[in-house]
Amino acid sequence: xxxxxxxxxxxxxxVRGRVAEHVAGLQRDHGLTPGLAVVLVGEDPASQVYVRSxxxxxxxxxxxxxxxxxxxxxxxxxxxxxxEKLNADPAIHGIxxxxxxxxxxxxxxxxxxxxxAKDVDGFHISNVGLLxxxxxxxxxxxxxxxxxxxxxxxxxxxxxDAVVIGRSNIVGKxxxxxxxxxxxxxxxxxxxxxxxxxxxxxxxxxxxxVGRPQMVPGDWIKPGATVIDVGINRIDAPEKxxxxxxxxxxxxxxxxxxxxxxxxxxxxxxxxMTIACLLANTLTAACRANNLxxxxxxxA
Numbered sequence: 001x002x003x004x005x006x007x008x009x010x011x012x013x014x015v016r017g018r019v020a021e022h023v024a025g026l027q028r029d030h031g032l033t034p035g036l037a038v039v040l041v042g043e044d045p046a047s048q049v050y051v052r053s054x055x056x057x058x059x060x061x062x063x064x065x066x067x068x069x070x071x072x073x074x075x076x077x078x079x080x081x082x083x084e085k086l087n088a089d090p091a092i093h094g095i096x097x098x099x100x101x102x103x104x105x106x107x108x109x110x111x112x113x114x115x116x117a118k119d120v121d122g123f124h125i126s127n128v129g130l131l132x133x134x135x136x137x138x139x140x141x142x143x144x145x146x147x148x149x150x151x152x153x154x155x156x157x158x159x160x161d162a163v164v165i166g167r168s169n170i171v172g173k174x175x176x177x178x179x180x181x182x183x184x185x186x187x188x189x190x191x192x193x194x195x196x197x198x199x200x201x202x203x204x205x206x207x208x209x210v211g212r213p214q215m216v217p218g219d220w221i222k223p224g225a226t227v228i229d230v231g232i233n234r235i236d237a238p239e240k241x242x243x244x245x246x247x248x249x250x251x252x253x254x255x256x257x258x259x260x261x262x263x264x265x266x267x268x269x270x271x272x273m274t275i276a277c278l279l280a281n282t283l284t285a286a287c288r289a290n291n292l293x294x295x296x297x298x299x300a
Contacts, residue, residue: 163189
């Protein structure tokens with residue numbers, strides 16, 4: 001039996017639709033328009049594409065969108081001053097500094113300058129601490145997207161055995177905290193885990209976020225398990241012609257799809273959820289800032 005393919009693109013469109021509806025309600029009933037400011041330092045081509053896409057979708061759901069583009073050699077103090085100005089701007093509810101930053105800038109310092117209530121990436125040390133102690137926080141977008149897909153697919157995650165492969169601060173660790181928050185039994189595995197295959201084989205839920213192409217084969221997967229593939233890796237694709245590449249996940253799609261009950265594809269799985277959750281986080285931040293009820297089903 002081939003796995004059900006979870007359509008992240010369609011689900012993300014649904015999330016954006018719900019965000020747009022809520023934004024329209026805030027404007028109508030409270031004269032409030034949520035605002036998102038994205039800061040891009042330097043000319044990284046992938047970041048530029050991403051920032052353009054974020055700006056476009058922010059406007060599509062009816063939010064106020066600002067882009068601040070700075071030269072690659074911008075001094076740290078100048079970037080810090082811009083963030084402090086955005087912190088103080090009541091029209092801005094979410095601030096996102098596009099990573100990676102040029103080498104001369106201290107990423108931790110920059111992220112921790114953002115007002116935690118406006119930190120829609122969920123990377124500020126205060127939000128990390130709040131999430132790990134089960135308190136209300138801003139949650140990183142990619143793990144939040146994964147959680148929404150899992151809840152939609154499985155309903156309750158209570159008592160499920162979940163394995164997160166990868167321990168990054170951006171995906172692995174917050175993903176584990178969110179799964180714990182939904183009462184799953186969670187193992188965080190990584191490159192040093194002894195007999196990784198055996199650890200993964202017992203899981204009802206596998207979240208692969210390790211950044212190694214097609215690392216997880218089908219024979220690591222428990223029959224019927226739900227597999228969320230966070231990896232985005234570019235590999236050579238000679239079958240498409242010389243010098244051509246294609247995108248693959250951290251999971252070997254062909255073999256895993258023969259064993260899993262449901263799984264996300266790459267592309268078209270977790271990817272689209274990340275921007276949808278960024279919009280959801282901006283909406284949540286605007287509601288919290290104005291003591292209004294938070295949007296249902298769009299938070300952790």
